[in-house]
Amino acid sequence: MCTASWSAGQGRLSLYFNRDERKTRSAARPPECLQIDGTRMLAAIDPDGGGTWLAVSEWGLCVFLLNHYGAEAAFGKALENPTSRGKLPLRYASIPSRGEAARRLKDEDLTSYHPFLLVLADCIGTEAFSWDGAELASLALPRAFLTTSSFRTREVQSYRISRYDALLGERDSLSEKSRRSLHLDTPHPDPAFNPMMLRADARTQSVSRVELDLHRACLRYQRVLDETRTLGEERGASLDLRSLSSR
Secondary structure, three states, X not given: OEEEEEEEEOOEEEEXXXXXXXXXXXXXXXXXXXXXXXXXXXXOOOOOOOOOOEEEEOOOOEEXXXXXXXXXHHHOOOOOOOOOOOHHHHHHHOOOOHHHHHHHHHHOOOOOOXXXXXXXXXXXXXXXXXXXXXXXXXXXXXXXXXXXXXXXXXXXXHHHHHHHHHHHOOOOOOOHHHHHHHHOOOOOOOHHHOOOOEOOOEEEEEEEEEEEEOOEEEEEEEEEOOOOOOEOOOEEEEEEOOOHHHO
C-alpha cells in the first residue's frame, strides 16, 4: 500500500515515497541518524516492527521496500514466525555498494519473509527485485515508479500508473514539482485509488523525500495528520557521505 517515484543518474538521486498503512499502525518516528553494522544512515523507524520502509546511508546507497500484495494473494501461505520486512532496508543500506548489496540479496535465504518489492538506488541508477515467497527475481521497471495496494490491486496500480504517465508525457523524467504533485494527488472519486490514499481501514501515513548527491544525503518526512490528508510539519535529517576514495 505504498507509492514511490524517483529520478536517478548524473550524480543525483531524488525520491518521493508515500507510506500507506493501516489506521491502527503507530506513527513512525521522524527521520534520525542511526548506526547499523558500523554504517551511518538515515531512516524513519516504525515503532511496531522496529524497521523502516526507506533508508539512505553514508555509502550513498538508498534502499526502499513495498509489500508485494499481488504475490501475497498467489502465495496464499501464512508464515509461522515471519521476519519483519522492514529490517531489510536497514541491513542492505549498510552495504558499501549497490552491486554488492544486489549480490548479497541474491544469496540470502528469504523464506522467512512475506513477499516484497525492494529497490537499491544510488546516484547512478537503480536495481529492483521481487520476492514472491518462493523466488527472488530481478524486476525490469518500465518507468521510475512503483505502487502497490492490497485493495483491488491491479485496478489501483493501473490508475496510479496512468497518473504518472500523464504527468510524464514525452519527458524522460518528472520534475521535482511534478513528482510532489503526483504524491499529493487526490482526483479519483474513490480515495482508495489515489497516491495520497484513504480507505476505511488504511490511509497514507506519511510522505518522505530523499535527496542524494555524491557528497550528502537528506531525508525529509511529513506526516499526514488526518483523513483530510493535511500534511504536518516537515521533519528531516542529513548526513555527509564517506569520501569518494573510500567508496
